[in-house]
Amino acid sequence: MKAQKKRYTILVVEDEAPIRKVIVAKLALHNFTVITETSVEEALARLNVQADHIDALWLDHYLPGEGSGITLVAHLKQDAKFKNLPIFVVSNTAGKDKIQEYKKMGITKYYVKAENMLGQIIKEMKAYLDNASKKQHP
Amino acid sequence: MKNHTIHIPSMRGRLIAVFVLGFAFLFGIIFGSRMQSDVFLKAGLTLLGIGACIVISAAAYLIVQQLRWMKNAEKTSDAIEAERNRLQIVLSCMGEGLIVVDKNYRITMFNDRAGALLRLPPSDAVGKPIHAVFPVFHEKTTTHCKTKQLLKNTLHEVNMMTIKLTDNYWCKNNFGKIFPLAFTAVSLWEGNDITGSVLLFRDATEEKEIDQAKDEFVSLASHQLRTPLSTINWYAEMLLDQDAGAITPKQKDFLLEISDANKRMTELVGALLNVSRLDLGTFVIDPKPADIIALIKEVLHDLKSLTEKNKISVSEQYDTTPTVNIDKDLMRIVFQNLISNAIKYSQKGGSVAVEVCLSRATQRGKKQLSISIRDNGYGIPKTEQKKIFTKLFRADNIKAKITDGNGLGLYIVKSIITHAGGTISFTSEENKGTNFFITLPCDGIQSRADKKNHTVL
Numbered sequence: 151m152k153a154q155k156k157r158y159t160i161l162v163v164e165d166e167a168p169i170r171k172v173i174v175a176k177l178a179l180h181n182f183t184v185i186t187e188t189s190v191e192e193a194l195a196r197l198n199v200q201a202d203h204i205d206a207l208w209l210d211h212y213l214p215g216e217g218s219g220i221t222l223v224a225h226l227k228q229d230a231k232f233k234n235l236p237i238f239v240v241s242n243t244a245g246k247d248k249i250q251e252y253k254k255m256g257i258t259k260y261y262v263k264a265e266n267m268l269g270q271i272i273k274e275m276k277a278y279l280d281n282a283s284k285k286q287h288p
Numbered sequence: 289m290k291n292h293t294i295h296i297p298s299m300r301g302r303l304i305a306v307f308v309l310g311f312a313f314l315f316g317i318i319f320g321s322r323m324q325s326d327v328f329l330k331a332g333l334t335l336l337g338i339g340a341c342i343v344i345s346a347a348a349y350l351i352v353q354q355l356r357w358m359k360n361a362e363k364t365s366d367a368i369e370a371e372r373n374r375l376q377i378v379l380s381c382m383g384e385g386l387i388v389v390d391k392n393y394r395i396t397m398f399n400d401r402a403g404a405l406l407r408l409p410p411s412d413a414v415g416k417p418i419h420a421v422f423p424v425f426h427e428k429t430t431t432h433c434k435t436k437q438l439l440k441n442t443l444h445e446v447n448m449m450t451i452k453l454t455d456n457y458w459c460k461n462n463f464g465k466i467f468p469l470a471f472t473a474v475s476l477w478e479g480n481d482i483t484g485s486v487l488l489f490r491d492a493t494e495e496k497e498i499d500q501a502k503d504e505f506v507s508l509a510s511h512q513l514r515t516p517l518s519t520i521n522w523y524a525e526m527l528l529d530q531d532a533g534a535i536t537p538k539q540k541d542f543l544l545e546i547s548d549a550n551k552r553m554t555e556l557v558g559a560l561l562n563v564s565r566l567d568l569g570t571f572v573i574d575p576k577p578a579d580i581i582a583l584i585k586e587v588l589h590d591l592k593s594l595t596e597k598n599k600i601s602v603s604e605q606y607d608t609t610p611t612v613n614i615d616k617d618l619m620r621i622v623f624q625n626l627i628s629n630a631i632k633y634s635q636k637g638g639s640v641a642v643e644v645c646l647s648r649a650t651q652r653g654k655k656q657l658s659i660s661i662r663d664n665g666y667g668i669p670k671t672e673q674k675k676i677f678t679k680l681f682r683a684d685n686i687k688a689k690i691t692d693g694n695g696l697g698l699y700i701v702k703s704i705i706t707h708a709g710g711t712i713s714f715t716s717e718e719n720k721g722t723n724f725f726i727t728l729p730c731d732g733i734q735s736r737a738d739k740k741n742h743t744v745l
Contacts, residue, residue: 166515166519168519168523169515169518169519169522172519172522172526175526175531176522176526179531212511242511242514242515242518243511246574246617263514263515263518263522264514264517264518264521264554264557264558265554267522267525268522268525268526269525269529
């Protein structure tokens with residue numbers, strides 16, 4: 151029970167303001183500390199600064215500026231510091247090829263926005279993080 | 289051909305010479321016979337004169353005839369020559385490359401456009417085997433040249449074959465550059481013998497680019513459509529979850545309406561996206577061994593609330609079937625559509641029967657799965673049965689009854705089944721019900737990566 155009460159910090163990378171707002175609101179209700187960024191570049195900068203404080207990454211696929219969610223995942227998976235950071239891709243890009251590409255790179259889970267309830271995504275995310283922290287600190 | 293024209297003036301000369309000589313001879317004989325006093329000699333010379341006259345006339349007639357014939361021949365040969373020139377111009381102006389081969393795959397004709405496309409002067413191409421000049425490959429794999437294999441069909445029997453852009457054939461020109469290919473080949477025959485094949489081809493690069501642009505547009509547009517839909521969906525969810533405070537039952541009712549309509553819209557966008565992917569041939573087909581019956585059961589489970597709402601009793605009957613190589617996600621769309629149609633287009637209290645059995649296909653003796661989905665619902669009117677697999681079609685008898693159909697379901701189903709090498713058919717009677725039959729080959733479907741290597745949502 152103790153592990154479930156842990157407050158996680160999550161970095162949400164999402165460029166659509168209304169979507170970002172609702173994600174932040176729902177995550178806060180589920181006891182997450184939320185940081186937000188809107189592009190790959192900004193997200194990388196933020197991750198490098200707060201590497202130790204971020205427990206998970208919420209990532210959209212299409213992002214403004216250089217690169218997409220895939221670029222960011224590729225970067226992180228090459229970096230020893232972030233190799234084990236749980237990444238949840240939440241996007242409306244439902245193409246099988248994209249999903250497979252993400253999965254091959256070792257992301258934790260892929261959600262299609264239009265097909266999932268927000269509450270459900272967050273619940274699953276939290277369960278995953280609780281499980282992972284239980285394994286780390288039994 | 290030209291040697292006839294040299295002869296004609298000389299023929300005229302000959303004619304004049306015959307006449308001049310003939311008249312000189314006649315004059316000689318007439319003058320000679322007048323001078324003779326001997327009656328017999330006189331008569332002999334006169335007869336000789338008459339005979340000579342006949343011979344000269346005959347010779348002149350023959351020469352005139354020959355002259356006439358020669359003139360005609362000259363005319364015909366001119367016409368043939370003109371026709372040949374015209375054909376050459378037409379062939380060289382053609383937008384498509386044209387190659388004619390004989391029975392042994394040797395090139396006998398090669399137009400200018402073919403030369404331009406393959407970067408080879410036509411004179412160099414004639415006489416060479418076609419695969420040396422026109423190497424065709426499937427899916428950019430330049431190891432196996434398919435030219436002969438493709439043309440074989442037109443050389444062994446009278447046939448016509450067409451390769452479209454979506455068939456994904458490529459051609460390598462003389463400089464080693466690869467371009468997407470579209471072509472048509474037709475047998476060339478004389479009497480009962482096939483003497484060769486005519487091949488028309490073109491570089492489909494431009495079409496491919498347009499196709500890609502269209503495809504990317506669809507991908508992006510559907511992404512843009514989905515974003516606001518997700519936004520509405522998630523905000524409605526928060527309100528319904530009372531995350532923004534308590535709501536009254538009436539507010540809840542209204543919010544559920546918004547949420548339901550939004551979900552329908554999301555489904556519609558998804559269906560449109562599927563249609564455009566199927567139309568454009570960009571669907572990724574990823575077959576893996578799967579249990580069809582388990583899949584059908586999953587779909588039935590997902591549709592449980594709809595079944596209960598419409599008070600439909602579902603009966604299932606399954607043979608033991610082997611796992612089949614299918615793309616589960618695509619096949620799920622098929623069953624989802626057919627079974628939910630059966631439920632939706634039935635009166636309350638109706639029944640739906642799903643059956644799967646293993647049968648031997650008649651054609652090649654290969655095993656196949658037969659799947660039947662039967663309802664006793666509204667049915668499809670006879671006059672409209674032809675159109676049911678067409679895009680955006682909805683039958684008249686149900687338009688008013690069930691308003692949320694989008695007319696895309698069966699179109700998608702048919703496309704998927706066709707891609708999977710299966711067949712779909714149905715029988716239906718208005719107010720009695722409909723029965724859909726699907727057959728699927730047990731050895732499954734061929735894997736196909738995204739035909740066009742670019743972004744697909």
